[in-house]
Amino acid sequence: MIMFIVVSVLSGALAAGLAVPFAGFAGRGTASVADTVQSLPKEFQSNPLAVRSRILAADSSLIATLYEQNRLPVKLTQVAPIMRKAMVAIEDSRFYEHGALDLKGTLRAMLRNQSGGSVQQGGSSITQQYVKMSLVEKARTAEQRAKATEVSYERKLAELRYAIAVERELSKNEILERYLNLANFGAGTYGVQAAAQHYFRTSAAELTLPQAALLAGIVKNPTGYNPVNNLSRGTARRNVVIKRMLELGVITVAQANQALRTPIDLAKVEPVPNGCANSRYPFFCEYAVSKLLANPALGATVKERDHYLKTGGLLIRTSLDPKMQAAAQASIAKHTKPRDTAVAAITVVEPGTGLVKAMVQSKPYGNGRYHTNYNYNVEKSYAGGYGGFQNGSTMKAFTIAAALSKGIPMDYRINSPEQIDLRNQRFRTCSGWTRDPTYQPKNSTHSGDLTMVEAARYSTNTYFLQLSQRTGLCSIARIASHLGMYDAQSIKPLDQVVSMTLGVGYVTPLMLSNAYATFAARGKYCKPLVVTSVRDKAGRPVPGPGFDCKQVLPRQVADGVNRVLSAVMMPGGTGGKLRFGTRDMGGKTGTIQQNLAVWFAGYTPNLAAAAVVADASLPYTNLMxxxxxxxxxxxxxxxxxxxxxxWETAMQGAVRGLPNARFVAPPRKMIGDPNPKPPASDKPGTKPNR
Structure with missing residues (x-):
């Protein structure tokens, strides 16, 4: 019996304090055991710790935490000494005295377990436990996890061989540091720092004796000893740790008694929300994550990127401005209710950078009644994107840009009757010509002999239809495309149809606000940007799409568009009642045929926003x-x-504190004659005298 015990302890087979009959191991072939040991590598390679990632707003406030395991590693020097002592006392009191295997502890545990007929005491050292946890952490499949946790002598021998390698490579303090950062402390928390934050709203460095004893006790059974799951059992386990520390002389009787009398305050338990669904800004957060999942620098596949996002300890900074977001959200709160049958959405973008500053909508995030998982601000190619709405007369801005680009001045007059017959009228496209055999559109506002400025102010349909015929649809389509406009449902270019200038395809508030931001930035288009930087857990930058801007319109053309759209915001214009303060502003209304959606897109020199109210049900119905x-x-x-x-309420709050910048005046030639003569003919397609 003595020889058997010695051989078993030295081989490590009883390292966990086995509760099986001695014959269980005696029946194993020595050759099999030897082969298992010899086949193991002499070095132990652990995977990098899975560390939670954080998404921050532009002011560094937290938007969301992403993790598979809620962990925030710390150095051993950042862990309170009492926490280190508590863990060593309960898990491996002779940790600093023995090697990879504690012979005395293992023999004592084996004898106690055998005499009791069950596992009453463990014999694994902290080093062996660290190896086991690391092997489980490395497992990626159910088969690998089963192999890492199976009850077998081969597994225990493997762990011992690895433990020996670890003890050769690392100091005791390095092993303890890794152990404390790797351990499962229950409730989804891994590592002592996350556990300290979760249970006590403190740091690992500030843990007290009763707090440290509770955390040290949880590791043995993270579910059973979690005080949130079972307060009495968690308290009893904590007290076992305190008594063990007293038994070892780690603490005094007075310290022990005081700690034992200290109640566990569950009111301090602070779960760390995981994922965008628990974020203050779930729709913006999910859109940012979708952009991250499209970044190949984070992994070769979407699955790999998703894993890295939740385990890589990344620090992700975004463009969201909490002040502007609050202003936009206040507008939603003021003008909508979650129970409304219509939906509303607003996106705010910074001209000249493409930074998406705010993104809000009227339906809260979720699966309940009056909630939605759709993001009404973004394109359908994003998994949660709704895919936009028809944009109506907001398209007229691109017709204005096309006309000014072709040298047509702002004083260009066209007779614009209440209704116009465009049946079979030819409109040039990029590939030829198009026509509509039945098209006889009407105005819903002002008619008459109008200039471009007047037609924009009143949003006169028959003027812009004739203007688009003269510019050609191809030039409008190209300008719209250069400004980031495309069909948000099909992700294809906008259709070049006769009615294009009155709205075509489906666009999003993000798309439209960013296009109008290009006018504000004097023709410089920037791709929308939500993720501004990513750093790994070592602080190194991770490559990704950054600022991507280019001049797509001549500055003077953009200046001209700003002048024309400024008239919309003047008294008598369709946006005249929305003007506030003394800032320069441009804007455009949009109403879809049959009132399926209505828009307002507008901007100052330093901020642009688009707001939409629409029917988001299928089939779409008239808002009236x-x-x-x-x-x-x-x-x-x-x-x-x-x-x-x-739009008005959101922009009023968003621009507060921004400089009162001004638009640049367009060239005199582009403005034209302030007192132009009426046209010689009002027939579509003819050139009036100027």
Missing amino acids: YGHTLNGRDIADPTGSGTAGPL
């Missing part, structure tokens, strides 16, 4: 019939009266 906004029936949906107030 059976739809509510802010708890009231929508009697007369318009871009200025329905979507406009959302």
Whole structure:
């Protein structure tokens, strides 16, 4: 019996304090055991720790935490000495005295377990436990996890061989540091720092004796000894640790008694929300994550990128401005209610950078009634993206840019009757010509002999249809494309149809606000940017899309568009009632045929925003019939009266504190004659005298 015990202890087979009959091991072939030991590598390679990643707003406030294991590694010097002592006392009191295997501890545990007929005491050293946890951490499949946790002599021998390698490579303090950072402390927390934050809202460095004893006790059974799951059992386990520390002389009787009397305060338990669904800004957060998952620098596949995002300890900074986000959210709160049948959405973008500053919508995030998982601000190619709405007369801005680019001045007059017959009228496209055999559009606002500025102010359909015929649809389409406009449902270019200038395809608030931001930036287009930087856990930058800007319109053309759209914000213009303060502003309304959606897009020189109110159900229905906004029936949906107030309230708060910048005046030639003569003919397609 003595010889058997000596051989078994030296081989490490009883290192866990086995509770099986002695014959269980005696029956194993010595050759099999030897082969297992000899086949093991002499060095132990552990995987990098899975560390939680954080997504931050532009002001460094936390947006969301992403993790598979909630862990925040710390150095041993950042762990309170009492925590280190508590862990060693309960798990391996002779840790600093023995090697990879504690012969005395293992023999004592084996004899106690054998005499009791069950596992009452463990014999694994902290080093062996660290190896086991590391092997489980490395497992990626169910088969690998089963292999890492199976009850077998081969596994225990493997762990011992690895433990010996670890003890040769690392100091005791290095092993303890890794152990404390790797251990499971229950409730989804891994590592002593995350556990200290979760259970006590403190750091590992500030842990007290009763706190340290509780955490040290949890590791043996992270579910069973978690005080949130079972307070009495968690308290009893904590007290076992305290008594063990007293038994070892680590603490005094007075310290022990005081710690034993200290109640566990569950009110301090602070779960760390995981993922965007638990974020203050879930829709923006999910869009940022979608952009990260498209970055090949984070992994070869989406699955690898997702894993790295949740385990790489990344520090992700975004463009979101909490002040502007709050202003946009306040607008939603003021003008909408979650129970409305219509939906509203607003995106705010910074001209000249493409930084997405705010993204809000009227339906809260979630699966419940009156909630949604759709993001109404972004394109359908993103997994949660709704894919936009028809944009109506906001397209006229691109027709204005096309006309000014072709040398047509702002005083260009076209007779624009209430209704115009465009049946079979030819419109040039990039590939030829198009026509509509039945098209006879009407105005919903001002008609008459109008200049470009007047037509923009009143949003006169028949003027812009004739103007688009003269510029050609191809030039409008190209400018819109250069400004980031495409169909948000199909992700294809906008259709070049006769009615293009009155709205075409499906666009998003993000897309439209960023396109209008290009006018504000004097023709410099920047791709929308939500993730501004990513750093790994070592602080090294991770490559990714950054600022991507280029001049897509001549500055003077953009200046001209700004002048024309400024007229919209003047008294008598469709956006005149939305103007506030003394800032320069440009804007444009958009109302979809049959009132399926209404828009207002507008900007100052340093901020742009687009707001939409729409029916997001299928099939789409007229907003005038059976739809509510802010708890009231929508009697007369318009871009200025329905979507406009959302834009106004959001922008008023968002621009507060920004410089009062001014638009640059366009060339005199582009403005034209302040007192132009009326055109010689009002027939579509003819050139009036100027």
